[in-house]
Amino acid sequence: MQTTPKSANALKAADGGKIATKSRGYWATVWLSLSRDPISIVCASILVLLVLIAILAPAIAPYSPSQGAMVDRLLPIGSPGHPLGTDELGRDMLTRLMYGGRMSLLMGILPVFVAFAIGTSLGLMAGFFGGWVNTLVMRTTDVFFAFPAVLLAIAISGALGPGLGNSMFALTLVFIPPIARVAESVTTRVRLLDFVDAARASGANSLTIVRVHVFNNVMGVVFIYATSLVSVCMILAAGLSFLGLGVKPPTAEWGLMLNTLRQSIYVQPWVSVLPGFMIFTTSLCFNLLSDGLRGAMDLKR
Amino acid sequence: MDNIVEVRDLCVTFKTSEGSVYAVSNVNLDLAEGKTLALLGESGSGKSVTMKSLMRLHPPHKTQITGSIQVAGRDVLALGNRELSDMRGKDIAMVFQEPMLAFDPVFKVGDQIAEVVMRHEGCSYEAGRDRALEMMECVHIPSPRKRLDAYPHEMSGGMRQRAMIALALACRPTVLLADEPTTALDATVQIQVLLLLRELQREFGMSMIFVTHDVGVAIEVADEIAVMYGGRIVEQGPVDEVMTDPWHPYTQGLLGATVYPNMDPATRLVSIPGAPPQLYRQITECAFAPRCPHATDECHDPLPPPTQTDQRMARCIRLPEVAGALPRASV
Known part of the structure; x- marks a missing residue:
């Protein structure tokens, strides 16, 4: 039996224009609630600003990131022509920080993003199918948990050799197990809820249930967790570069800059901590934003 | 038979x-x-x-x-x-005991009903929504058009169970x-739901x-x-x-x-x-x-x-x- 156009029209008339407000979609609701939280808004604005600066670095940077003048070495903050001073090779710090943001943000976000995709799929599979699939996936991740994250990242990228690609690969590998574990535990809980049975009772097959019902319930939790990992990843990436396992000089990268400026800490302490300050600010913003997101995505609140 | x-x-x-x-x-x-x-x-x-x-x-x-x-x-x-x-x-369709748990919390009720109709009748999303609206009326949910876009937690227990019945009956099961x-449900809502079920069964x-x-x-x-x-x-x-x-x-x-x-x-x-x-x-x-x-x-x-x-x-x-x-x- 189909709705005839006539009855649909009659309905519209009966409902009147009053209830024409189509209620908002899920993400619109989340966005609205996020935009009412001042901390999240400030953090999001800072992050957007940083990303924009990083993208536009070649256009807006006042100097070249790799060319310096030896006579202008280690100028203090506020020097004429170099508002944030210069580093130990006389390169403009503002320029270097702008370019460094490109690398640091890339190394902070991309590994977590890839790990999010892979980890969630693994966790969903393990949680939904259970049995030997679960044992295989979860015991493998347990092996990774035997090592601290930092040590694992250092070991993997040390074994593969320094370089941007290798350190990103190492970071991805480090973040898959925790994401998979979170996804697995949420899936296991969701799978036993009544609505999965209800979906099955209305004719949904396993694939639909995983794809639609389980995935959408697991997604939110894992997504929030992954956002909080971005800051950890940035710090780890900076650490790898600091140890000489990440990007190679003269590429600008916050962690690497912190390392090379280390020797100048008694000469120009304020210039030396600038890259560290950037790392701190960015990871703090990611953390606070993920906190705000968790609050906003909890629809029942 | x-x-x-x-x-x-x-x-x-x-x-x-x-x-x-x-x-x-x-x-x-x-x-x-x-x-x-x-x-x-x-x-x-x-x-x-x-x-x-x-x-x-x-x-x-x-x-x-x-x-x-x-x-x-x-x-x-x-x-x-x-x-x-x-x-x-x-x-063959089923109405569950706990309507709060039987609806997926992250989807709108109307979309969940539409999903079932689309699954079994291969119709478009719009047709599914039309059927969902029609079903919500059948089970006497007040201002059904608005409730289509409600999430399960935004409904009361009795209304959720009515929506559950709407979902179960959406494809006219035998x-x-x-x-x-x-x-x-509490006692006053219980009798309403019972009467509704009996009425719909006859219909x-x-x-x-x-x-x-x-x-x-x-x-x-x-x-x-x-x-x-x-x-x-x-x-x-x-x-x-x-x-x-x-x-x-x-x-x-x-x-x-x-x-x-x-x-x-x-x-x-x-x-x-x-x-x-x-x-x-x-x-x-x-x-x-x-x-x-x-x-x-x-x-x-x-x-x-x-x-x-x-x-x-x-x-x-x-x-x-x-x-x-x-x-x-x-x-």
């Missing part, structure tokens, strides 16, 4: 780490078109398990089902996965299974299997009743006959423990002593014997054969003497 549901000798066994659980044993059920069957029993008597077997909703690798189940002319136990999910929601649909001409532990609810909705105990049906028959003249001591006990209109306020309700049996072993004697006021030595012997008349059945070896021996004045 007059019987839309025919269950023969159904046995359901769950394999757990502590051994097998014989949840349902030798159950026979018949449901005529347009009729309502109530499965009555206390927790753990196997009534929900029996009903879920009709849709094969139990986890397949942990469950062993034997016997035969015919729904709308199809052998449910022989269906492949594909045919099974084609049948679920289309020919058989509706209701798993204690009123248990989670759509469906058959209904209604699981409940509430004698009053069973009397309200059912044509036929099957009383379950320890995984078996102990008494079966037309609801007015069984309720006015219960044969089996367990049914008598249930009635003795129930309040009814105009009862003398001084009457004491009689409770059944003891607890229902553990089903970790196959029970081969009368499962109720340990709690039965009429039990004698021979009750602990082999399973009592069903005493069958035209319409009624009861499993009790002492039936002639016991029948009509109500613990208090008849209902």
